[in-house]
Amino acid sequence: MLVQSAGSEPASVNPYAIEVMNEVGVDLTRHHSKSVQQVDPATVGLVITLCAEEVCPVFLGNAKRLHWPIPDPASKDPALTRDDLLARFRLARAQIQGRLEVLDAVLTTDENAPLHGPAATEFHASVRVNNLARSARFYSWLLGEPKEWTHRYATFVRPDLHTNFVVVVADDHELHHDTLYHLGVAVADKAAVIDAYHRAMTAQIPVTKPPRTTWRGTPLHELWLHDPDGNLIEIYARLTDEELSAKPNDLEPWLLV
Numbered sequence: 001m002l003v004q005s006a007g008s009e010p011a012s013v014n015p016y017a018i019e020v021m022n023e024v025g026v027d028l029t030r031h032h033s034k035s036v037q038q039v040d041p042a043t044v045g046l047v048i049t050l051c052a053e054e055v056c057p058v059f060l061g062n063a064k065r066l067h068w069p070i071p072d073p074a075s076k077d078p079a080l081t082r083d084d085l086l087a088r089f090r091l092a093r094a095q096i097q098g099r100l101e102v103l104d105a106v107l108t109t110d111e112n113a114p115l116h117g118p119a120a121t122e123f124h125a126s127v128r129v130n131n132l133a134r135s136a137r138f139y140s141w142l143l144g145e146p147k148e149w150t151h152r153y154a155t156f157v158r159p160d161l162h163t164n165f166v167v168v169v170a171d172d173h174e175l176h177h178d179t180l181y182h183l184g185v186a187v188a189d190k191a192a193v194i195d196a197y198h199r200a201m202t203a204q205i206p207v208t209k210p211p212r213t214t215w216r217g218t219p220l221h222e223l224w225l226h227d228p229d230g231n232l233i234e235i236y237a238r239l240t241d242e243e244l245s246a247k248p249n250d251l252e253p254w255l256l257v
Contacts, residue, residue, distance in 0.1 A: 002043060006036040008056070014074050020089040050096070066103075069217070070095050126153075126166035127180060127231060128173055134228040135167045141203050142185065142225075142233065161185070177230035184234040190221040190243070194256050196235045197223050208232060211256035213239070215247050221256065 010033035018028045041061030049056045052069040073088035080088075129135040136146060136154045143165060146154040156165045165183075187193055190213070197211045200223070209224035218238075225233040248254075 004039055004044070006034050006039050008036060008058070010035050014089075016073070016085050016089045020086060020093050023090075024093070068096070068099055120162075122162045122164050124164040124166075125183065126168055127229070128170045128175055129167045129227075129229050130170050130175060131228060132167065132169050138205065138227045139165065139167060141200075141205060175229055177232075180231050182224075182232035182234050184236060187235055187237050189237050189240075190256065193221040193223050193235060193237050197257060200225060213243075213254040213256060215251040215253065219244060219247065 012033055013028055013031050021028050036058070041063070044061050044063045046066065047061070047063045048066045048068060050068050050070045052071045056067075070092055073085070073092040075085065075088070132149075132151070132154065136149065139154070139156055140146060143156040143158055143163075147157045148155050151169075153166055153168045156167075157163070158165075187196060193211050197207065199205075200207055206226050207223070208226050209222075211221065211223045213219070213221050220236045220238060222234055222236040225235065227233060
């Protein structure tokens with residue numbers, strides 16, 4: 001596999017980059033910065049851009065694109081010490097390495113291996129809960145009346161979301177909500193996120209974070225709730241192109257109510 005790097009404003013290889021990469025056995029002393037214009041598009045199958053606040057290079061090829069917005073560790077801030085800058089470069093190195101490990105894991109190198117698993121028609125998730133009735137009320141508000149329930153579980157089916165979600169009694173298991181990162185429900189737009197907030201307030205559903213527009217990572221309009229066991233529930237809508245064009249320079253979230 002041929003790996004190439006280039007940028008929109010090539011200068012020189014940062015000495016801190018050379019130092020921290022040398023720590024993990026990668027020698028950059030013979031590398032040099034080059035413009036993206038020096039890369040032959042015909043040799044590229046995948047483009048990864050790392051720009052966060054700075055300008056992303058424009059690559060005119062038809063390759064698949066991934067965007068990993070990792071802040072530039074280089075800085076001209078005189079308050080930063082050598083140790084500070086090394087820490088920033090080590091953090092960027094670790095973030096890039098982690099993402100590359102995932103990329104390597106999901107790309108298939110065996111021509112005979114299937115690219116995907118079986119065709120999915122539904123997403124199923126189930127969580128244990130401490131109080132079935134309280135959780136049934138919460139998820140009835142979120143997903144609609146359960147399709148069926150017993151004294152041990154309640155099943156919520158949403159064909160429009162291709163989702164089958166089940167809450168199950170704890171059976172004396174010690175529950176730890178941090179083991180579940182969150183559950184997410186997409187809605188149409190910003191107005192729908194705000195509407196969900198007002199509906200939650202009326203229904204006395206616990207709100208963790210009120211509606212806001214976030215810009216870091218994947219820009220979203222989002223509302224965070226938590227269910228009776230502390231599991232985080234995100235209600236979100238993706239931004240339109242017009243909304244994305246209003247992205248602030250400081251990337252601080254905008255409250256919507």
